Amino acid sequence: MASTLxxxxxxxxxxxxxxxxxxxxxxxxxxxxxxxxHWRAGIIVTTNHTLQHEDDITVTTLAGETLPATVAGxxxxxxxxxxxxxxxxxxxxxxxxxxxxxxxxIVLAIGRGITASLGAVSSLSGAWxxxxxxxxxxxxxxxxxxxxxxxxGALIDAxxxxxxxxxxxxxxxxxxTLPSSTVSRVCDELLQRGRIARGYLGIGxxxxxxxxxxxxxxxxxxxxxxxxxxxxxxxxxILIALEVTPLHDTGDLQTALSADLIGKAxxxxxxxxxQTADISVTVGERP
Amino acid sequence: xxxxxxxxxxxxxERLARSTVKIREGRNGIGTGxxxxxxxxxxxxxxxxxxxxxxxxxxxxxTFAAHVKVRDSAxxxxxxxxxxxxxxxVPMRPGVIPRTGELVFAxxxxxxxxxxxxxxxxxxxxxxxxxxxASWIQADIRLAPGNSGGPLADAQGRLVxxxxxxxxxxxxxxxxxxxxxxxxxxxx
Numbered sequence: 464m465a466s467t468l469x470x471x472x473x474x475x476x477x478x479x480x481x482x483x484x485x486x487x488x489x490x491x492x493x494x495x496x497x498x499x500x501h502w503r504a505g506i507i508v509t510t511n512h513t514l515q516h517e518d519d520i521t522v523t524t525l526a527g528e529t530l531p532a533t534v535a536g537x538x539x540x541x542x543x544x545x546x547x548x549x550x551x552x553x554x555x556x557x558x559x560x561x562x563x564x565x566x567x568x569i570v571l572a573i574g575r576g577i578t579a580s581l582g583a584v585s586s587l588s589g590a591w592x593x594x595x596x597x598x599x600x601x602x603x604x605x606x607x608x609x610x611x612x613x614x615x616g617a618l619i620d621a622x623x624x625x626x627x628x629x630x631x632x633x634x635x636x637x638x639x640t641l642p643s644s645t646v647s648r649v650c651d652e653l654l655q656r657g658r659i660a661r662g663y664l665g666i667g668x669x670x671x672x673x674x675x676x677x678x679x680x681x682x683x684x685x686x687x688x689x690x691x692x693x694x695x696x697x698x699x700x701i702l703i704a705l706e707v708t709p710l711h712d713t714g715d716l717q718t719a720l721s722a723d724l725i726g727k728a729x730x731x732x733x734x735x736x737x738q739t740a741d742i743s744v745t746v747g748e749r750p
Numbered sequence: 751x752x753x754x755x756x757x758x759x760x761x762x763x764e765r766l767a768r769s770t771v772k773i774r775e776g777r778n779g780i781g782t783g784x785x786x787x788x789x790x791x792x793x794x795x796x797x798x799x800x801x802x803x804x805x806x807x808x809x810x811x812x813t814f815a816a817h818v819k820v821r822d823s824a825x826x827x828x829x830x831x832x833x834x835x836x837x838x839x840v841p842m843r844p845g846v847i848p849r850t851g852e853l854v855f856a857x858x859x860x861x862x863x864x865x866x867x868x869x870x871x872x873x874x875x876x877x878x879x880x881x882x883x884a885s886w887i888q889a890d891i892r893l894a895p896g897n898s899g900g901p902l903a904d905a906q907g908r909l910v911x912x913x914x915x916x917x918x919x920x921x922x923x924x925x926x927x928x929x930x931x932x933x934x935x936x937x938x
Contacts, residue, residue, distance in 0.1 A: 466754075466762075466906065467755050468754075468755050468905045469758070471853065471905070472852045473905075475853065475871060476851040476872075477851075479850050480849065571851060573851075578850065578874045579851045579871060579874075581851075581870065608890045610873065610890070611918065
């Protein structure tokens with residue numbers, strides 16, 4: 464009779480084998496391919512940061528078949544890109560219920576080739592926003608070895624179901640996993656619209672330091688008939704905060720202007736002619 | 751279940767340890783080796799043994815002088831012979847190539863430790879970029895230089911490869927089939 468360890472070992476290998484059928488190599492950068500997951504029929508999800516060109520992209524299945532792919536949408540905010548691959552004949556991946564994932568659960572990171580590394584869920588927390596402004600349903604940090612091809616691959620549970628998409632492009636401290644729910648939402652929105660909706664004010668700006676403790680964004684240009692123009696914002700105004708979020712650099716504003724604010728009035732705290740003022744702006748959608 | 755996993759691993763490691771040896775050459779240079787057959791043949795890495803004679807230390811603490819019989823630098827394997835060795839040959843898993851994702855463990859002598867265990871899984875089996883066409887068992891496991899020449903074993907403690915180097919964080923082991931081919935060339 465097989466020992467418990469042997470059974471466990473076979474189960475791990477079987478989980479990799481089952482989930483691995485949905486993994487492809489994405490040839491979208493020089494030399495080293497990244498990984499991708501067959502998410503919907505004919506649609507591969509991968510990481511945006513590993514797609515270094517948009518033309519001549521191909522994917523290679525585990526069986527060695529190479530097929531041409533076209534970029535159907537990219538979202539730098541969540542680091543997700545989707546590719547259309549006509550004629551792809553491999554199984555679609557099976558998502559895990561992300562809500563059931565707990566710290567300590569045994570997980571495997573799988574990538575093209577097929578490659579695997581073993582570990583456990585190290586850290587979990589709620590919804591968060593990436594440094595590029597993308598909103599992610601939950602924070603999942605796996606304690607797994609990160610090898611070439613990790614980005615764009617899948618984090619799977621012991622049953623071979625996909626917890627999410629792995630990326631090393633969103634944090635300096637190693638890899639993390641974008642939950643399946645976020646991948647599905649972004650995938651569907653990219654398929655429908657080709658992009659992810661983001662809030663927009665219609666201004667050009669640059670950071671300025673006003674004193675040792677105060678900094679803001681000085682308005683350098685205002686787009687005619689844009690949201691900021693309609694609200695009466697002027698060149699030379701200095702933006703200090705959007706609602707309660709301080710604005711120290713342009714990324715702060717981009718991050719603050721999430722899609723849920725589109726069409727809503729927000730308060731901008733500004734300095735104009737040496738005086739502080741509040742201006743209400745109705746957030747537009749980035750064209 | 752965790753309890754029986756732990757017990758199974760301890761048992762497999764203990765069994766493998768009986769056929770695993772420490773290899774010393776000169777004052778420094780510590781590596782690991784496996785007892786290949788009851789005739790006293792020990793397999794290790796070629797880079798562990800540069801000269802003709804080395805010292806082999808068994809798990810039960812005995813020390814033997816060993817003679818380096820053959821070295822194959824291309825596949826980084828060496829065979830040593832010890833007279834009057836009465837220890838069991840390493841259990842082997844011939845025929846089946848390890849599956850990606852299956853558990854593996856290594857025994858060795860890294861960082862001055864003796865008989866240290868490391869666990870991981872098979873990352874991939876196949877050629878490695880920039881290392882030619884030879885196939886390697888690439889393992890997601892934490893190894894160090896003192897693991898060189900030592901066993902990589904499956905969940906039952908059976909030898910699947912000889913740990914030889916670390917590349918991009920992965921442990922690379924010469925597959926058992928290649929080791930057997932090397933040993934067959936002169937042991938007859």
